[in-house]
Amino acid sequence: MHHPYLPILIFFAVALAVPIGALVLARAWMTFFTPIKRGAEKNALYECGVNPLSDRQTRFHSQYYMFGLLFLVFDVETVFLLPFAVAFLNLSVGSFIAAMVFLLLLAEGLAWAWSKGLLDWHAIPKHRIVPPGR
DSSP states (O other), X not given: OOOTTHHHHXXXXXXXXXXXXXXXXXXXXXXXXXXXXXXXXXXXXXBTTBOOSSSSOOOOOHHHHHHHHHHHHHHHHHHHHHHHHHTGGGOOHHHHHHHHHHHHHHHHHHHHXXXXXXXXXXXXXXXXXXXXXX
């Protein structure tokens, strides 16, 4: 007799078997076919053909990340405004109001970022970062 939930059970079984099988196959491939990498030369850090200058990563001020996020927000904003710019002369009143509300929200976000000093590069402290434990 055919149970109504049998296709769903088969779907879940395949959905679990495929990624687990891929992980098992990758582990087996690594174990049997990957050469053993020993020595300082093979285990050294390597990035873009340049030897690393230090053992640890350097810290960046959080304002750089906020500036990057602001760039992404205002970069994506141009993608949303492009259809309005293409059809500007044929826009209805509702479409025009929607575009203006969108621009108003973006201007508010820019004013907020400006008031918080996120766009002022002279506000970044010029102190030396001391690694932990010193």
